[in-house]
Amino acid sequence: MSKTFYLTTTLPYVNAPLHMGHALEFVRADTIARYKKLNGYDVYFNTGTDEHGMKIYEKAKEQNLEVQSFVDQGFVVFKEQLKMFGVLEDIHFIRTTDKNHIESAQEFWKKVNENGYIYKKTYEAKYCIGCESEKTDSELINGECPLHPGQELKLINEENYFFKYSLFGEKLLKFYEEHPNFVVPDFRLNEIKNFVNGGLQDFSISRLKEKMPWGIPVPGDDTQVMYVWFDALVNYISTLGWPNNKDNFEKYWMNGNPTQYCGKDNTRFQAAMWQAMLMAADVPNSHQIIVNGFITGEGGVRMSKTLGNVIDPRDIVKEYGTDALRYFLLREVGSFEDSPFTLERFKDAYNSGLANGLGNLTSRIMTMAVSYGVKLSDDDLKIKYYTELVSDLENFDINRFINFVWSNLKSLDEYIQKNEPFKKIKINKDEAEKDVYYLLLHLYGAALAIEPMLPETSLKIQELIRQNKKPETPLFLRKE
Numbered sequence: 001m002s003k004t005f006y007l008t009t010t011l012p013y014v015n016a017p018l019h020m021g022h023a024l025e026f027v028r029a030d031t032i033a034r035y036k037k038l039n040g041y042d043v044y045f046n047t048g049t050d051e052h053g054m055k056i057y058e059k060a061k062e063q064n065l066e067v068q069s070f071v072d073q074g075f076v077v078f079k080e081q082l083k084m085f086g087v088l089e090d091i092h093f094i095r096t097t098d099k100n101h102i103e104s105a106q107e108f109w110k111k112v113n114e115n116g117y118i119y120k121k122t123y124e125a126k127y128c129i130g131c132e133s134e135k136t137d138s139e140l141i142n143g144e145c146p147l148h149p150g151q152e153l154k155l156i157n158e159e160n161y162f163f164k165y166s167l168f169g170e171k172l173l174k175f176y177e178e179h180p181n182f183v184v185p186d187f188r189l190n191e192i193k194n195f196v197n198g199g200l201q202d203f204s205i206s207r208l209k210e211k212m213p214w215g216i217p218v219p220g221d222d223t224q225v226m227y228v229w230f231d232a233l234v235n236y237i238s239t240l241g242w243p244n245n246k247d248n249f250e251k252y253w254m255n256g257n258p259t260q261y262c263g264k265d266n267t268r269f270q271a272a273m274w275q276a277m278l279m280a281a282d283v284p285n286s287h288q289i290i291v292n293g294f295i296t297g298e299g300g301v302r303m304s305k306t307l308g309n310v311i312d313p314r315d316i317v318k319e320y321g322t323d324a325l326r327y328f329l330l331r332e333v334g335s336f337e338d339s340p341f342t343l344e345r346f347k348d349a350y351n352s353g354l355a356n357g358l359g360n361l362t363s364r365i366m367t368m369a370v371s372y373g374v375k376l377s378d379d380d381l382k383i384k385y386y387t388e389l390v391s392d393l394e395n396f397d398i399n400r401f402i403n404f405v406w407s408n409l410k411s412l413d414e415y416i417q418k419n420e421p422f423k424k425i426k427i428n429k430d431e432a433e434k435d436v437y438y439l440l441l442h443l444y445g446a447a448l449a450i451e452p453m454l455p456e457t458s459l460k461i462q463e464l465i466r467q468n469k470k471p472e473t474p475l476f477l478r479k480e
């Protein structure tokens with residue numbers, strides 16, 4: 001029986017193209033999925049699109065489109081963009097407008113309701129459409145949502161269904177205590193513990209259909225539709241066919257250590273709200289939540305269209321290629337902290353780490369290997385190269401792992417400078433060939449090590465070594 005692993009990203013809304021924060025989440029999740037597959041795991045890698053809610057409904061109206069047509073177009077754009085990030089082709093896609101997801105979300109609602117965690121009441125609240133969540137006065141800055149400044153808050157005053165979130169504080173804290181690695185990094189776990197310790201408030205899980213018709217109908221009440229978050233979070237199990245496909249659910253959720261990537265603005269939803277919902281439905285909790293920091297502009301200011309400091313990942317890929325974007329996001333962005341992305345930083349990193357670094361080193365080693373007739377043996381080519389720092393990938397610290405690989409590449413450059421096999425070949429052929437063999441073997445090891453991170457580049461280098469060929473064109477062209 002093969003080892004299984006379940007990994008999911010959050011689901012972006014289809015109201016706008018993917019931004020650099022999305023790129024970070026997808027590239028990191030893809031790296032972990034590839035690493036697990038290379039280590040013999042049967043990986044279920046899930047992503048998809050969140051297609052309900054107020055922001056989708058209003059965006060479609062703004063463009064004079066039927067909402068279904070709008071989300072259909074958005075899904076096509078989403079899939080195209082994922083190709084641009086180099087994400088695995090066998091990824092599983094879930095759309096929250098899929099028939100099976102709708103049925104699954106309704107079954108989930110019924111289960112939570114049967115267990116006594118849903119009730120109805122009239123209430124009034126301030127609502128941020130950008131976050132698709134209610135806001136208390138203490139969360140606002142100058143009366144605005146800090147994540148969506150300038151966007152007017154909606155005032156909701158209606159009778160809706162509520163989830164008894166307030167009953168789950170102690171259960172969640174006990175769960176965190178029993179699973180100290182549940183949220184990575186640990187300082188995010190401390191944040192979520194503090195949030196839960198502050199007291200949980202019941203929240204609305206439906207909207208009046210006459211005011212906002214675009215949502216999944218509430219079972220047994222056709223005047224209400226489900227609140228977008230209550231519907232969307234269920235995707236993590238609906239993608240597996242829950243509750244009908246018991247084999248799939250057991251294989252990947254029960255036995256696959258279900259792991260979820262998210263941004264730090266999503267932590268409460270993933271690590272507290274979703275976990276309480278799972279408890280309410282008698283479904284086992286997630287295994288781990290991995291939390292990314294934000295991509296910022298210059299000076300640590302969060303990227304926003306309003307400030308004009310947004311860098312479109314599509315522009316980067318068009319000029320530099322997919323692996324160049326992946327390299328920057330994995331090596332130059334901290335694994336868990338906020339990190340800046342500027343064009344100047346990107347170009348410096350590209351030239352030093354890829355064009356002058358990995359690309360130039362590969363060219364030098366392969367030129368000597370071909371010229372001196374040095375090849376790796378069949379046994380050499382069978383090696384599985386994962387360094388002693390493989391634990392970094394197990395702990396989702398991709399940044400630390402890739403930095404270790406690049407320190408090894410730097411050592412190979414230093415080895416060439418110190419031993420000068422290109423001079424030695426004229427004096428001591430055997431010694432020069434031994435030097436080049438050493439370099440070739442370690443370059444091959446490095447190529448294997450970066451396969452989950454820079455798959456296209458890794459396979460190119462592996463192929464050059466197997467065929468004993470020099471690169472016909474530079475792996476990465478230097479940019480002035």
